Amino acid sequence: MSTLEIKNLHKEYVDAYTGETVTAVGDVSFSVDRGEFVSILGPSGCGKTTVLNVVAGFDKLTSGSVEVGGKPVTAPSPERGVVFQSFALFPWKTVLGNVAFGLRMRGVPRREREPVARQYLELVGLEGFERKFPHELSGGMQQRLGVARVLANEPEVMLMDEPFASVDAQTRRKLQEDLTDIFQAKRPTVFFVTHDVDEAVFLSDRVVVLSSRPSTVAEIVTVPLERPRNWRSVLENPDFRHTVTHLTDLLAGGRAHGEEQAERLSGRVDSSSEPPVRADAGGES
Amino acid sequence: MALTSPAGRRGGKLSRRLSAALWFLLPFVLLAAVWVVIVEVTEVEMRIFPQITDVAGAFGELWSSGELFTHVGASLRRVVLGVIAAILTGIPFGILLGSSRWVAAFFAPLLRFSVALAGIAWIPLATLWLGYGERAVIFIVWNAMFFALAYNTMLGVQRIPTQLLRAARSMGTPRARMFTEVLLPGALPNIVTGLRVGLGYGWRGLVAAEIIAASAGVGYSIFLAQKFFRTDVIIAFMIVIGVLWLITDRAVLAPLERRTVERWGMKAVTA
Structure with a gap:
């Protein structure tokens, strides 16, 4: 049933300057079910982005196993689309060209990919911007495009690497609400990396807390909040505050x-x- | 005065273009004025330096006899062929260098070494290999441009953010298509810089090669005129070369830049 299955993931690399072997990820196991939103939370430098990079296929694991849809991960694939902190949109492609990129790479003919691309642009509220180039959009709009670009491929799991860390606080709140709405509408499977406790609780069904290096799973916390969610009601919810406090304690205990x-x-x-x-x-x- | 008048500022595209053109021409007009005055005052002989009217006369002569078009035509043909050869070889080679750290580490010192030697220094070997004539000159234009273009393309590829390459790979881009889908457009700001620099080297290489290895062309004409102390013809052709370069820059490179890297908001910071 679980879409993403991580078992005893261990990752070492050799530091290019000192020549020492560094353990980036100690021993991490957890799974993400179909249609579930799971965040991984940990202090900076705990290797949470490394976990994502292994799942994405950008990095190789040292030992353990990572499976998506029952198949071991070996290389990047549209089944595991990534939303990057830096947006990583193609500046030379229009908004429409960016969303349709994955479909075009898989050989979907123009006549079929355009309606799909437009549908996802509408989902993230970017209709009417099809002919613009990414640099003409605000940071928030650029990241919406980043989300639409991944979802248009209908991936098994959408990987998000601190996607809202480089936008201003107000825009971030808005984007988080938009993301829960999109999640509500489409029910994609999401694996979300963040260091922001509030964000993790607001968005997730479950939060995986990592300890500091060499990282292990400190606890997997289930978020007791109903969906649909919005910041106004969530902030008034004692369950939200309780979960946030619990996670904050866990993080503090890890250091x-x-x-x-x-x-x-x-x-x-x-x-x-x-x-x-x-x-x-x-x-x- | 007229340039900064409110009418000029408020006016449409046409008047703004006109004022830009006037500003562009102003330094040349001043230079010409200084030229006229100095030659007039010093009464320098024409075998040393011509008066501007002599140059205009020589230009008129070259124009009406058709010589101008013969020589410019011959030179342009060589430049075009050399540049096409440089684009077809330099850009792919630069992308290859940029996409592998090991290949780049191996070739980068050689490339930097060769940029300094490119073009003119190769003329003796080029004439040995290819004889005096068309092929040697085209080789020099290609050679002069190749290294600068390859080097800048390599830099351009290396400057593409890793996340962009990862994004493309995770959206299912096959390795072979990375070349056209990501590496080429991603490196374009630096490729345009490479074209600019390389074309400059190419023109210089052309003039030098024509002096030695050709029986027609602008470089050849300058050299021939020198034998007859025709400074007026020399200066006329020098101006022609400068104007041809400006036209290539304005009519080809600038529009290319406007339609691509400027439109995409990724204009390279020029060194």
Whole structure:
């Protein structure tokens, strides 16, 4: 039933400068079901983008297995379309040309690919911009085009690598709402990489939390929110706040420094009767 | 005054173009004025430097005798053939270099070395191999342009963001089609730069090669005129060469750039 199945993914690479072997991904296993939205969340440098790159077929894994639709991943494929942080649109193609690109590469004739392309442009709210070039669009519109370009191929799974990290905060909120709407309408299978806790909770059915390097799965958290979702109601929802707090704690626990700090703080709260700092103890009473 | 008048600024496309053309011509007009005055004041002999009216006279002569068209025609034919050869070889070679880090690492030093030697320095060998004549001159034009074009194309391919290549691959682009679908258009800003630089080298190579290895053409004409102290003819042909270069740039390269890289918002930062 699961569309994407990752088992004991382990990835090492040799640092080009130091010559040392670096473990980018320690041991990661999880799966994404058909029509499910799963985010992978972790501190920066924890290897979450590496996981995505392996799934996309851009990077080779060292050991373990990654299967999509029951077939092991060996190379990039339109079955695993990627939405990039940098948009990665083709500047020399019009908006329509960008959306129709994948269909054209697979030999779909013009007469058939144009209506499909237009349908996906309409889905992301870009109708009327067919003849524009990407640089003539705003950042938000460019990323909508990035999403439409992938969905037009009807992939087994859509991979999204921090897709909204390079747009301004207001646009990001709007894009997140648009993405849940699109998800609601089309029910694609989505694997989403982010470091933004709110974003992960708002968008996902489940959130995979990675520990810092060498990364392992700290916990897989199910998001108890109904769909359809919008920011206004989600922000007022106690379940949302509770999940966000839980994930934030998990992330803080994953860092050595954060752990210390958390212990010190909790120590103060729990044992307020005996002051933890010696200087105080000597001075008073 | 008229150039910056409100009418000129508010006016349509035509008047804006007219004012741009006037600004373009202004330095040449000033240069011509200085020329007239200096030759007039110093009373320099024509065998050293001609007066502007002498050059105009020589030009008229060349025009009415048809010599101008014979020589310009011969030169243009060589430039066109050499440039076509350079485009057909330099761009694919540059893309090949750009798409493999190892091939690039191997050839890049050689290429940079060759850019300095391109064209003129090859004339002795070219005439040894191909004899004095058409083929040697075309070889020099090709050679002068090839390295600059290949080198810039390589840079252009290397500057295509990795994510763009990955996007194309993950949308099912077959390896063979990456060439035309991504590498060529992606490298185009630098290819245009390579064409500009290369055409400049090509013209210079042409003039030099014609001096040595041809019996017609603008370079040959300049050299022949020198033997008869015809500075007026020399200057007339020098102006012709400059104008031909400007026309190639304005009529071919600029429109190409406008329709592609400028339209796509990816104009290269020219060094």
